[in-house]
Each structure stands twice: as C-alpha cells, then as structure tokens.
Amino acid sequence: MKPTYHYATVLKAIEELRQKGFTEDFNLHENCLICSTGKFEAEDFEISHIYYYEGESNPDDEATVYGIESKSGTKGILVTGDEQDIDPMSQRIVDKLLVSRKRD
Template identity: 60%
Template structure:
C-alpha cells in the first residue's frame, strides 16, 4: 500500500520531495518541461507525487506541487498555480498534469 503524505504548506511539500531526491527545479514551456540542464516532452515524464493546496487560510498557498520523474532519470519539482497555465503551454502537458492532480 502506498503511503500518501499531506503537508500543511507548499514549502513543506517541496522540502520533503527534495529530501526524497527530487532535486531539479522544473518549469513549463511551450511544448516541454525544462530544467537547468535540459528539457523533456509530455511522453518523457511521469508524475509520482501531487500535492494540491486551496489557499483558504493563505492566498499565497494556492498551488499544486508535482514530484516528476523523467524517463532519463531526472527527478524534480514543478509548482503551478491551480489551473493557471499559460496558453502557450502544450495542451497535452496540461491535461497530463490535471488528470494526475484529480487522481490524488
């Protein structure tokens, strides 16, 4: 059985993911997820952890934190605003992120 962790804040989720080896800082671009040494497309990564924050007590905490692993062995964290994706980002990447968020 998989253990699911819930964290009080976005920062605590990020800190725990870092301790689990998710060391890269991922960012969304038009057709890929990028990091300091490269990028990968929608078919080249899996989402292993998702933490969703509504920001009810703190509007700055309205975010989704993703633990992502590329098929090339890179592990990192992607933080997005809830449902706030730039229009330029690939619809396939957005759909993959949203589906995984709803599954958790």
C-alpha cells in the same frame, strides 16, 4: 499507486521532495517541461507525487506541487498556481498534470 502525503505548507512539501532526491526545478515552457538538465515532452516523464493546496478564503491561493521523474532518471519539482492561467502553448503538459491530480 502514488504516495499521498499531505504537508502543512507548500514549502514543507518541497523540502520533503528534496530529501527524496527531487533536486531539479521544472518550469513549463512551450508545451514541455524544462530544467537545468534538459527539456521533457509529456511522454518523457511521470508524476510520482502530487500535493494540492487550496486557499481557505481566496481561490487565488491555490497551489499544486508535483514530484516528477523523467524516463532518463531526472527527478524534480514543478509548482503551479491556478492551471487555468497557464500559457495555452503548455496545454498538453497541463492536461497531463490535471489528469494525474484527479486520479489521486
């Protein structure tokens, strides 16, 4: 079971993950995650922490912070806004992120 902590802000969640060793910054890129140490397909990583934030008055203020661990040991963070606005090329990765978020 994934830890389910809730922090007041996205910044606080990122700071806590950094303290836990999640040092890489992941980005979505053509149906994979990339960071300074490499490229990861959907099957190459697991999501170990999820923090979801909804805007109180504006749905555009939503954000999700993911703590991600690759099978090779790379630990990092991915922050997304509204997943519906993400490039269709990254849909496989987004699907994995959304499934993980719904399980928590």
